Amino acid sequence: MKTIDPIKIAALGFALxxxxxxxxxxxxxxxxxxxxxxxxxxxxxxLARVLDGSIWTPFVATGLRMLLGWVLASFVGIAIGAAIGSxxxxxxxxxxxxDFIRPLPASAMIPVxxxxxxxxxxxxxxxxxxxxxWPVLLATVHGFSSxxxxxxxxxxxLGFSRREFMQKIALPSxxxxxxxxxxxxxxxxxxxxxxxxxxxxxxGLGWDIFYAQRVYRSADLYAGLILLxxxxxxxxxxxxxxxxxxxxxxxxxx
Amino acid sequence: MRRLLLGSILPALFIxxxxxxxxxGVLTLESLSRPSDxxxxxxxxxxxxxxxxxxxxxxxxxxxxxxxxxxAGIIAGAVLGLSPVLERVVDPTIEAxxxxxxxxxxxxxxxxxxxxxxxxxxIVAYACVWPILxxxxxxxxxxxxxxxxxxxxxxxxxxxxxxxxxxxxxxxxINVSLRVAAGIALVVAVTVEIVLNPRGLGYSLILAQQxxxxxxxxxxxxxxxxxxxALNVVLLxxxxxxxxxxxxxx
Numbered sequence: 001m002k003t004i005d006p007i008k009i010a011a012l013g014f015a016l017x018x019x020x021x022x023x024x025x026x027x028x029x030x031x032x033x034x035x036x037x038x039x040x041x042x043x044x045x046x047l048a049r050v051l052d053g054s055i056w057t058p059f060v061a062t063g064l065r066m067l068l069g070w071v072l073a074s075f076v077g078i079a080i081g082a083a084i085g086s087x088x089x090x091x092x093x094x095x096x097x098x099d100f101i102r103p104l105p106a107s108a109m110i111p112v113x114x115x116x117x118x119x120x121x122x123x124x125x126x127x128x129x130x131x132x133x134w135p136v137l138l139a140t141v142h143g144f145s146s147x148x149x150x151x152x153x154x155x156x157x158l159g160f161s162r163r164e165f166m167q168k169i170a171l172p173s174x175x176x177x178x179x180x181x182x183x184x185x186x187x188x189x190x191x192x193x194x195x196x197x198x199x200x201x202x203x204g205l206g207w208d209i210f211y212a213q214r215v216y217r218s219a220d221l222y223a224g225l226i227l228l229x230x231x232x233x234x235x236x237x238x239x240x241x242x243x244x245x246x247x248x249x250x251x252x253x254x
Numbered sequence: 255m256r257r258l259l260l261g262s263i264l265p266a267l268f269i270x271x272x273x274x275x276x277x278x279g280v281l282t283l284e285s286l287s288r289p290s291d292x293x294x295x296x297x298x299x300x301x302x303x304x305x306x307x308x309x310x311x312x313x314x315x316x317x318x319x320x321x322x323x324x325x326a327g328i329i330a331g332a333v334l335g336l337s338p339v340l341e342r343v344v345d346p347t348i349e350a351x352x353x354x355x356x357x358x359x360x361x362x363x364x365x366x367x368x369x370x371x372x373x374x375x376x377i378v379a380y381a382c383v384w385p386i387l388x389x390x391x392x393x394x395x396x397x398x399x400x401x402x403x404x405x406x407x408x409x410x411x412x413x414x415x416x417x418x419x420x421x422x423x424x425x426x427x428i429n430v431s432l433r434v435a436a437g438i439a440l441v442v443a444v445t446v447e448i449v450l451n452p453r454g455l456g457y458s459l460i461l462a463q464q465x466x467x468x469x470x471x472x473x474x475x476x477x478x479x480x481x482x483x484a485l486n487v488v489l490l491x492x493x494x495x496x497x498x499x500x501x502x503x504x
Contacts, residue, residue, distance in 0.1 A: 103482025232353030
């Protein structure tokens with residue numbers, strides 16, 4: 001028979017107690033219901049919007065924005081990272097410049113992107129890609145430059161071309177690093193999706209919560225926040241599961 | 255040396271190409287400005303103090319938020335790290351709150367605090383608290399159990415324990431998380447200013463863009479690169495110093 005872990009019940013109880021405290025404070029009007037609608041109201045709004053389907057359009061819009069920006073950042077990041085990680089010349093040429101612009105907050109690129117691309121989805125994608133590229137890029141550089149020397153010797157013995165070495169040895173060996181970078185990039189993509197939506201009035205959950213605040217519909221605001229949390233959680237866990245599955249061979253070989 | 259030389263080739267080519275093509279009229283885009291104008295705008299901004307005032311505002315808020323996050327994160331992290339049961343009870347709630355992007359709280363913080371320092375600092379604190387909290391928990395968990403037994407024998411209070419045993423033992427790792435959080439603090443502060451808070455570097459950046467002072471905008475962007483880079487260098491180098499001081503003073 002399966003016994004239920006008492007700590008899990010306590011954990012659930014803790015979360016419920018927090019929500020209940022919030023509900024009580026709201027019921028007693030201890031905090032202004034304009035700013036803090038009770039969780040039951042926020043939940044009701046969320047449920048109503050899920051049931052009538054009106055939540056899916058912004059949810060999908062933000063999700064798509066996050067994914068597209070992330071894919072863009074991943075391709076460019078892995079390509080540049082592979083070049084820097086495997087060629088000393090590329091490293092010397094590019095790295096100082098990249099080190100200089102890397103600390104720049106991605107949101108600071110919004111004004112520049114707006115000048116070139118307008119208040120458009122392309123602008124949003126460019127900003128997301130700029131911000132989300134760094135973790136993948138750095139992880140790829142690290143992965144490619146830390147290929148075990150024995151593996152290099154093996155590829156030399158087998159007479160691999162540079163391209164074969166990249167495909168068959170460097171990329172698989174760098175893969176665990178890259179996938180860890182990809183996970184960080186995905187979280188950044190979600191953040192920047194929300195920021196660009198707020199800044200450029202693009203459709204999505206970020207814009208939804210911004211608008212909800214402007215018209216003082218705070219229950220809608222909380223509903224949006226909850227959904228953003230769900231999206232971030234789901235995105236991170238999907239990649240984590242993928243990582244565990246793909247990297248199973250590492251554990252097998254110990 | 256070779257690195258410095260090769261590394262400056264691409265940016266130098268880029269700047270020269272940009273300057274020449276805008277002077278000869280090949281590029282006439284209004285969104286481009288030209289390097290010499292940008293440099294001039296930067297010097298003017300630094301000389302009349304406008305850039306420095308904005309930088310001060312941004313740093314002030316980022317530091318305030320970081321301090322709040324450090325206090326909350328280290329204290330909560332120490333409590334949770336000392337009690338594995340409590341940690342497992344609270345962990346799902348932490349995991350549920352953590353993935354919400356800090357910037358999504360901007361509208362909420364605006365409703366609660368209005369424009370200004372407190373709203374921005376709150377969001378910075380929210381963003382910074384997670385890395386500090388999580389690293390502190392695992393650092394405190396990794397403390398040699400005998401040290402804690404000593405604390406039990408000496409019947410130390412929680413504050414004494416925190417000051418005399420936990421913080422010194424876990425300091426190196428907490429310090430790393432504080433450095434990570436400092437980087438996050440600056441990024442989040444600038445982001446909040448860009449989205450809506452009318453103060454600091456982020457706001458002056460967006461203001462320059464909206465009033466089509468493209469040269470000023472690029473100058474400020476460059477300035478942000480410089481201070482971001484400088485902050486990174488400082489954070490990388492102050493790391494070992496406090497530990498060395500502490501060890502020497504023991």
